[in-house]
Amino acid sequence: xxxxxxxxxxxxGLLFARYKKPLYGFFYGMNKDSALAEDLVQNVxxxxxxxxxxxxxxGDFRTWMFHIARNVSHDxxxxxxxxxxxxxxxxxxxxxxxxxxxxxxxxxxEKELLSLAMDRLPEDKKEILLLSKFQDKKYKEIGDIxxxxxxxxxxxxxxxxxxxxxxxxxxxxRH
Amino acid sequence: MDKQRIEKLIETFNTGKASPAEIGxxxxxxxxxAVELSALSDLKVLQDRIFDAAVPEPxxxxxxxxxxxxxxxxxxxxxxxxxxxxxxxxxPRFSLAAVTLIAGLAAGYYLRPATSADPQIDQLSQxxxxxxxxxxxxxxxxxxxxxxLKAVNLTQEMSAASEKVTGALLSTLNNDxxxxxxxxxxxALKAYTNDSDVRQSLIQSIARxxxxxxxxxxxxxxxxxxxxxxxKEFEKILKDDKTPRDTKKRxxxxxxxxx
Numbered sequence: 453x454x455x456x457x458x459x460x461x462x463x464x465g466l467l468f469a470r471y472k473k474p475l476y477g478f479f480y481g482m483n484k485d486s487a488l489a490e491d492l493v494q495n496v497x498x499x500x501x502x503x504x505x506x507x508x509x510x511g512d513f514r515t516w517m518f519h520i521a522r523n524v525s526h527d528x529x530x531x532x533x534x535x536x537x538x539x540x541x542x543x544x545x546x547x548x549x550x551x552x553x554x555x556x557x558x559x560x561x562e563k564e565l566l567s568l569a570m571d572r573l574p575e576d577k578k579e580i581l582l583l584s585k586f587q588d589k590k591y592k593e594i595g596d597i598x599x600x601x602x603x604x605x606x607x608x609x610x611x612x613x614x615x616x617x618x619x620x621x622x623x624x625x626r627h
Numbered sequence: 628m629d630k631q632r633i634e635k636l637i638e639t640f641n642t643g644k645a646s647p648a649e650i651g652x653x654x655x656x657x658x659x660x661a662v663e664l665s666a667l668s669d670l671k672v673l674q675d676r677i678f679d680a681a682v683p684e685p686x687x688x689x690x691x692x693x694x695x696x697x698x699x700x701x702x703x704x705x706x707x708x709x710x711x712x713x714x715x716x717x718x719p720r721f722s723l724a725a726v727t728l729i730a731g732l733a734a735g736y737y738l739r740p741a742t743s744a745d746p747q748i749d750q751l752s753q754x755x756x757x758x759x760x761x762x763x764x765x766x767x768x769x770x771x772x773x774x775x776l777k778a779v780n781l782t783q784e785m786s787a788a789s790e791k792v793t794g795a796l797l798s799t800l801n802n803d804x805x806x807x808x809x810x811x812x813x814x815a816l817k818a819y820t821n822d823s824d825v826r827q828s829l830i831q832s833i834a835r836x837x838x839x840x841x842x843x844x845x846x847x848x849x850x851x852x853x854x855x856x857x858x859k860e861f862e863k864i865l866k867d868d869k870t871p872r873d874t875k876k877r878x879x880x881x882x883x884x885x886x
Contacts, residue, residue, distance in 0.1 A: 468693050477682035490689040566676055585677055603658035610657050613670040
């Protein structure tokens with residue numbers, strides 16, 4: 453990234469090849485829309501290029517990138533307030549279309565339920581779980597992204613997992 | 628908090644019987660890293676499943692979009708004239724140009740045609756020319772007009788005639804008894820009219836000619852050469868009563884061209 457910052461734009465291709473999949477996974481996990489997820493990945497790399505001079509080089513690029521990704525995600529949902537409605541309002545819609553998504557994303561019933569349960573979590577809880585997945589449980593780095601301590605991140609993950617467990621159990625009973 | 632209490636708290640949570648107060652207590656321990664999330668079995672299983680869930684692959688559309696993004700952000704190649712003509716840039720360029728020039732000169736020097744054969748060829752061609760000259764001069768002395776004509780024709784094969792040859796041709800023009808030979812000599816001398824001496828000799832030859840054919844041929848040549856100084860010589864011929872009328876007429880026509 454330091455080379456990109458110093459003007460070697462071609463080197464961004466290497467970073468793109470390395471991180472496009474986790475970024476795409478993060479955005480797809482957040483909104484379950486593949487075209488939108490691709491657009492948001494593109495938006496992240498656009499911002500990386502635009503603000504490359506802000507990369508100090510003393511931190512982890514992945515953390516910096518996910519920091520941008522989080523901002524991109526928030527900006528998108530802020531601009532599209534309709535989608536930002538309470539997630540409970542969207543449950544019915546998601547349930548009606550989950551079969552299509554599930555064939556793409558999950559294969560067995562357990563994965564399907566987990567995917568649905570994730571969808572029903574509030575945005576912040578879904579985000580913390582996806583960040584812990586794509587940041588390989590590096591809670592300190594996640595703390596840097598969210599602007600809080602490592603311990604606070606662990607508590608957030610704990611609460612998110614607890615809620616996920618509850619939602620999952622409810623879905624399990626219905627099925 | 629002692630270790631036993633922590634272990635009991637974890638166990639209570641894992642059995643799903645933890646009260647809100649115990650959960651709050653557990654959160655405090657998690658925040659202080661006294662309890663790891665991996666110790667909470669139910670949550671660990673759930674988190675592991677989130678980790679194991681397959682992530683769909685982005686399509687090639689994303690790659691194409693990225694390439695467009697990169698190409699739009701690349702700085703355009705601009706010519707920096709100042710930098711181009713700075714000494715650090717010019718020195719290697721001049722050096723390369725100089726080396727190339729020297730290499731070219733050296734190659735030209737070593738690859739030039741061998742000159743060792745040239746003197747021999749020049750010598751040989753000179754010998755042939757000398758031989759032709761000698762042959763011509765010899766033939767001109769022959770009594771047979773045919774031989775003398777051959778001699779005159781030989782000069783046409785010579786690339787550059789010597790003064791000796793032109794002198795012999797002029798002599799033939801002035802003195803040969805045969806009109807055809809004199810005409811052939813005049814024809815051969817046309818090739819050397821660039822030489823002012825030859826032109827002067829031709830002018831002087833006008834008055835010496837008695838043959839109307841040679842006189843007319845000379846008049847036409849002088850007209851073609853625009854040699855105005857020859858007019859006086861032609862006027863002498865015109866005044867001569869022996870000159871035939873037709874000849875005078877032709878000469879007058881050529882004088883008109885000259886004047």
